[in-house]
Amino acid sequence: MITMAVFAIIGAALGMFVRPRPLGVALSILLALTVEGVVFWVISVMARQPNREVLILRLREAFGADLIGMAGPIAAATISALFAAVLGDLTAPKKPRMVLNADEIQRRAGKDGRYARAKGMVEERAIHAQAESRIDSILGL
Numbered sequence: 001m002i003t004m005a006v007f008a009i010i011g012a013a014l015g016m017f018v019r020p021r022p023l024g025v026a027l028s029i030l031l032a033l034t035v036e037g038v039v040f041w042v043i044s045v046m047a048r049q050p051n052r053e054v055l056i057l058r059l060r061e062a063f064g065a066d067l068i069g070m071a072g073p074i075a076a077a078t079i080s081a082l083f084a085a086v087l088g089d090l091t092a093p094k095k096p097r098m099v100l101n102a103d104e105i106q107r108r109a110g111k112d113g114r115y116a117r118a119k120g121m122v123e124e125r126a127i128h129a130q131a132e133s134r135i136d137s138i139l140g141l
Contacts, residue, residue, distance in 0.1 A: 003063055007032050007077035015081030016088045025081040032077035036070040039063045112141065 011028035018024030043059050046052040064070035 003073045004076045007035075007073040008080040011077035011079075011081035012084040015084035021085035021089055025078070025085050028077045028081035029074070032074040036063060036074060040067075040070060 007028075010031065011025075014024040014028040014031070015021065016024070018027060039059060040063075043056055046056055046059075060069075064072065
């Protein structure tokens with residue numbers, strides 16, 4: 001029961017915070033399978049040694065006695081990761097769509113280090129040219 005709760009919490013955390021979200025779900029399933037597999041292997045190794053019955057019983061109580069008992073924590077990790085990923089995706093703030101074309105607003109720095117006006121950003125008017133010449137004279141360019 002404790003391992004089921006622990007795997008559910010870890011699965012929810014991975015499903016919520018790992019991006020892309022399907023990777024978080026896959027990581028939680030892989031982690032649960034790995035831990036349960038290692039415990040199953042450790043129990044099978046300890047079963048061949050003398051005087052390990054109490055430890056084997058404790059491990060089987062905590063992690064499951066057989067493959068069906070071990071499926072509970074794996075299912076808890078999977079379900080919580082899926083649930084967290086879906087809810088996290090639904091509640092994530094949506095990025096605003098770009099209305100302008102990136103080719104039109106892209107600015108490039110010239111040889112003097114200043115940014116040049118991109119095509120379509122500013123309407124060319126005489127007052128702009130006067131202001132730019134004043135700034136150039138102040139800066140000594």
